Amino acid sequence: MKTRPQSGLQIDGFTLGDKLHEGGFATIWEVTHPDHATPMVMKVPKILDGDDGPTIVGFEVEQMILPRLEGVHVPRVYGIGDFAVMPYVVTERIPGDSLLLRFRQAPFAISDLIELAARMADALHDLHSQQVIHLDLKPENVLQRPDGEMVLIDYGLSRNDRLPDLLAEEFTIPMGTFPYIAPEQYLGARNDPRSDIFALGAMIYQAATGKLPFGKPETLRRVRPRLWKDPVPPRALNPAIPEWLQEIILRALEVDPTRRYQTAGQIAFDLMHPAQVKVTARGLKLVQDNWRVVWHRWRQMRGIKRFAAPASVQSQIAKAPILLVAVDLSPEMEALADLLRDNVQRMLVTEPDIRVACVNVIKTSRITIDSGLDEAGQHLHVARLVGLRHWSDGIALGDERLTFSVLENTDPAAAIIDYARHNNVDHILMGARGHSTTRRYLGSVSAQVVAEAHCSVTVIRRRSSPAPMPG
Amino acid sequence: MTRFAILTDIHANREALTAVLNDVAQRRAERIVILGDVVGYGPDPEWCTDKVRALVEAGARLVLGNHDAALTDPAADLNITARRAINWTRPRLDAAQTEFLTRQPLKLREDDLLFVHASAHDSADWIYVTSAARAMPSFRVSDARVIFCGHVHVPQLYSHDMSGRVREQRVIAGAGFPLIRSRRWLAVVGSVGQPRDGRPLAGWALYDSVLNELTYCRVPYDTAATVAKLRAAGLPESLAMRLHAGA
Numbered sequence: 133m134k135t136r137p138q139s140g141l142q143i144d145g146f147t148l149g150d151k152l153h154e155g156g157f158a159t160i161w162e163v164t165h166p167d168h169a170t171p172m173v174m175k176v177p178k179i180l181d182g183d184d185g186p187t188i189v190g191f192e193v194e195q196m197i198l199p200r201l202e203g204v205h206v207p208r209v210y211g212i213g214d215f216a217v218m219p220y221v222v223t224e225r226i227p228g229d230s231l232l233l234r235f236r237q238a239p240f241a242i243s244d245l246i247e248l249a250a251r252m253a254d255a256l257h258d259l260h261s262q263q264v265i266h267l268d269l270k271p272e273n274v275l276q277r278p279d280g281e282m283v284l285i286d287y288g289l290s291r292n293d294r295l296p297d298l299l300a301e302e303f304t305i306p307m308g309t310f311p312y313i314a315p316e317q318y319l320g321a322r323n324d325p326r327s328d329i330f331a332l333g334a335m336i337y338q339a340a341t342g343k344l345p346f347g348k349p350e351t352l353r354r355v356r357p358r359l360w361k362d363p364v365p366p367r368a369l370n371p372a373i374p375e376w377l378q379e380i381i382l383r384a385l386e387v388d389p390t391r392r393y394q395t396a397g398q399i400a401f402d403l404m405h406p407a408q409v410k411v412t413a414r415g416l417k418l419v420q421d422n423w424r425v426v427w428h429r430w431r432q433m434r435g436i437k438r439f440a441a442p443a444s445v446q447s448q449i450a451k452a453p454i455l456l457v458a459v460d461l462s463p464e465m466e467a468l469a470d471l472l473r474d475n476v477q478r479m480l481v482t483e484p485d486i487r488v489a490c491v492n493v494i495k496t497s498r499i500t501i502d503s504g505l506d507e508a509g510q511h512l513h514v515a516r517l518v519g520l521r522h523w524s525d526g527i528a529l530g531d532e533r534l535t536f537s538v539l540e541n542t543d544p545a546a547a548i549i550d551y552a553r554h555n556n557v558d559h560i561l562m563g564a565r566g567h568s569t570t571r572r573y574l575g576s577v578s579a580q581v582v583a584e585a586h587c588s589v590t591v592i593r594r595r596s597s598p599a600p601m602p603g
Numbered sequence: 604m605t606r607f608a609i610l611t612d613i614h615a616n617r618e619a620l621t622a623v624l625n626d627v628a629q630r631r632a633e634r635i636v637i638l639g640d641v642v643g644y645g646p647d648p649e650w651c652t653d654k655v656r657a658l659v660e661a662g663a664r665l666v667l668g669n670h671d672a673a674l675t676d677p678a679a680d681l682n683i684t685a686r687r688a689i690n691w692t693r694p695r696l697d698a699a700q701t702e703f704l705t706r707q708p709l710k711l712r713e714d715d716l717l718f719v720h721a722s723a724h725d726s727a728d729w730i731y732v733t734s735a736a737r738a739m740p741s742f743r744v745s746d747a748r749v750i751f752c753g754h755v756h757v758p759q760l761y762s763h764d765m766s767g768r769v770r771e772q773r774v775i776a777g778a779g780f781p782l783i784r785s786r787r788w789l790a791v792v793g794s795v796g797q798p799r800d801g802r803p804l805a806g807w808a809l810y811d812s813v814l815n816e817l818t819y820c821r822v823p824y825d826t827a828a829t830v831a832k833l834r835a836a837g838l839p840e841s842l843a844m845r846l847h848a849g850a
């Protein structure tokens with residue numbers, strides 16, 4: 133590295149302004165460029181003039197991974213600097229501080245906490261959908277856009293499944309941030325997206341209690357006890373935390389990755405459907421496991437070298453999809469609803485970790501101004517919920533993986549599309565009524581959903597016998 | 604010049620070369636560089652030589668491979684199957700075709716790219732690059748940022764980092780890989796006409812010098828047709844089996 137960053141330096145069209153931050157491994161500068169009006173920052177590694185392996189490789193990794201990411205949950209890249217002159221990455225500047233400062237105010241009010249956690253889970257799901265595992269999630273690596281969306285930064289320890297892992301080949305010691313590092317990551321694994329789920333669980337724990345689930349280990353050796361020692365239950369630290377939320381947090385913090393949430397999308401889904409989270413002993417407990425249980429776990433875990441990792445990030449996400457089934461409960465559609473259920477049952481065979489969100493839409497009148505439910509509306513809502521549950525009889529799926537929602541909207545297709553987008557739905561299954569002239573001119577709900585949904589849509593239609601030829 | 608198609612080890616396989624050239628056109632490569640071994644092993648040396656010559660006349664570049672060199676070097680160091688195949692090939696090519704294949708250079712340099720058939724170090728010794736240790740000498744003799752070679756018939760990728768260590772990188776077919784500028788790179792391109800990595804698909808590589816991305820491409824071709832011709836020509840049966848298995 134021949135050039136050093138300083139205010140006023142010009143490089144590849146960028147002009148450096150003030151130094152905004154100086155961390156252990158990099159400095160962050162405000163930069164401008166005549167071609168880009170957006171506020172931008174430049175990150176320059178503090179590579180010492182010696183053999184500074186981890187910093188160099190970490191920066192190489194970030195230069196490889198960051199430009200390939202897209203969407204609102206990652207910073208947009210504007211420039212990459214050559215190592216021969218001065219290595220750097222220029223990204224858009226997200227206003228405001230990282231969550232590090234905000235987390236000092238934890239515990240948060242429950243409603244704020246749910247919002248924060250769900251947004252972080254959404255951002256993480258988006259990252260995993262791009263086949264990238266972050267591997268260093270912590271409050272200081274999360275920023276929030278003015279519109280509320282979370283942005284995950286710092287990809288120096290990350291891994292893209294479609295690119296070589298420069299860090300894995302280089303270093304045999306586990307890397308990560310001790311308070312948040314997952315057990316399998318501590319054991320050296322870098323290929324399991326569920327490691328990020330664990331770190332997310334640790335962050336939600338911290339936001340909910342103001343404490344770190346495993347304290348602040350100073351050495352790698354002190355990370356190891358999380359393989360057998362369970363954290364203090366969040367509700368013992370903050371009684372305001374509901375059982376269902378503790379259930380979510382402790383499930384994300386399970387030692388064995390297969391017992392955790394399998395995707396971040398499923399955490400977000402549960403945070404948005406608290407009434408339907410199935411509370412187990414995990415959610416109810418108020419004290420840590422007794423010494424016998426811990427001792428038993430220690431015996432199991434003391435020799436463990438690794439946990440089984442999924443084949444790829446993509447396969448892990450595909451293995452635990454969220455399926456939205458839009459069910460029409462009107463009496464004349466009963467046969468179609470039965471057909472829909474048969475199709476769901478068939479999908480359960482090939483997708484054992486699937487979650488099914490059963491949705492029914494009440495079409496409200498455009499003229500009604502207030503959306504508060506009147507007596508009759510309330511009844512209708514409950515009746516539809518009961519109807520949905522009845523429809524689902526025979527779908528062999530545990531309660532916790534089957535949810536029921538009744539939506540209200542003047543536009544049923546818009547309601548379904550919107551629900552799918554906000555709940556990380558991977559696949560929509562719905563029925564289509566038969567052919568009719570009116571529908572051909574006015575357009576059908578299913579046609580609109582197929583055209584506008586962000587995910588796959590399967591439309592089920594009953595086979596109709598051909599109309600007799602005229603004449 | 605931005606998009607280079609790098610082809611190597613065509614080995615007189617007409618069907619594979621045709622499939623690759625179609626793929627090259629579809630992926631809009633602007634330049635073609637062929638890393639040698641146009642003939643040897645396969646049943647269509649005349650057609651492949653003429654095709655490559657037409658490409659070179661249209662601006663493609665070609666380097667010499669060991670099978671091409673063996674056309675005029677009876678003492679060439681070849682294994683028994685390769686020797687039988689080259690003896691079969693020799694009388695099929697006319698003087699102009701032979702002259703065209705054998706007059707090519709051992710190495711080509713274009714900006715920060717180096718093209719060579721085998722290891723860049725002692726390129727006339729035809730050393731196989733099959734490990735990080737075997738890749739090291741190429742980095743030592745050349746200051747090119749990216750070295751492309753063939754000869755091995757198995758796609759591989761090696762990086763040479765700032766502290767001089769050479770590492771083998773995982774190759775994922777079809778995924779664009781950024782050849783980050785903090786390292787130098789040695790790309791072993793898979794064979795067009797005789798793949799040996801267990802997949803009977805023709806191989807080539809696309810390098811985009813603006814995006815600085817390398818993509819290893821694989822294309823299916825009509826192996827049955829090539830195998831039928833091989834057998835009809837009386838070439839060794841092991842060559843036919845090899846095309847079927849891609850190994």
